[in-house]
Amino acid sequence: MTPAVFSHGDLRLYLLNLLDESPRHGYDLMQALADRTGGTYTPSAGTIYPRLSKLEEEGLVTKTVDGRKTVYEITDAGRAEVASRRGDLDGIEAHLSDSVRLIAEEVRGSVRDAMKSLRADLAAAKADQRSHTPRSFVTEPDDRADSREQVRRLDVVVNEFRAQVRADARTHVARGGELAATVVDEVERALDEAARELTRALRR
Known part of the structure; x- marks a missing residue:
């Protein structure tokens, strides 16, 4: 605001x-x-x-x-x-409440977009791994090397997401914005779901 x-x-x-x-x-x-x-x-x-x-x-x-x-x-x-001017004051209060709500919705939208991007990256990594040479024609050492490379790629994706979210949140608060507990709760739920999706994919 x-x-x-x-x-x-x-x-x-x-x-x-x-x-x-x-x-x-x-x-x-x-x-x-x-x-x-x-x-x-x-x-x-x-x-x-x-x-x-x-x-x-x-x-x-x-x-x-x-x-x-x-x-x-x-x-x-x-x-x-x-x-x-009590009527005018009621209008000001209502406008302030709407402004705070809209900013909170913008933050939640940014979090949802970031989570969609993370899920897309995870899906792309999984599809890329499946498109490689069948396991029966790949030696075990090469297979492990490819998995380690995907782990490194996952590290990059997660770290970039973490850095972006922290930067956006800190900039928002530094500019006088509000970071509501409900927004953090939503991020936590989304991250938990992403972790569960990754666990399910690894078990297949």
């Missing part, structure tokens, strides 16, 4: 809504936004503080300095605006 998830004026209203729940300092507001969006949107200080200053100018919030922290608190006028 990018900052565009908040259309014009939405972030301002959402900040007011968070302050209506309780007084907060700037970092707390940034963390709350990250939490409410499942980690898919983490605003910068350059995004939050100018909006807080504008809200203060409009008389909707006040600020007090508490040690090193500046705490923002909603005013009666700010509460009145939140109350009058």
Whole structure:
């Protein structure tokens, strides 16, 4: 999710809504936004503080300095605006939920595509092995050498898959994305199934 998830004026209203729940300092507001969006949107200080200053100018919030922290608190006028725009806030909440869900679906789709590719590679390796010279015309040492080569090929396939999935997941999270437990559970189930398919193929 990018900052565009908040259309014009939405972030301002959402900040007011968070302050209506309780007084907060700037970092707390940034963390709350990250939490409410499942980690898919983490605003910068350059995004939050100018909006807080504008809200203060409009008389909707006040600020007090508490040690090193500046705490923002909603005013009666700010509460009145939140109350009058409850419908808009419900729409923002629904949009945020849809955005988080869509990102999770994209991650699951990427995992499914990677698993399909892995299964295709395993099937191709199996078909390639079957297309070789019949076993009755191949000496045992050559047969073992071919099997060892296929094991090495399988290592490459699995390692490439592992590296790609780790890179995609880390990049996604580093950009503020969410990696839900359900996605990891799905990967685990898919890998278990792929392992079972390989075991069945080896026993034939």
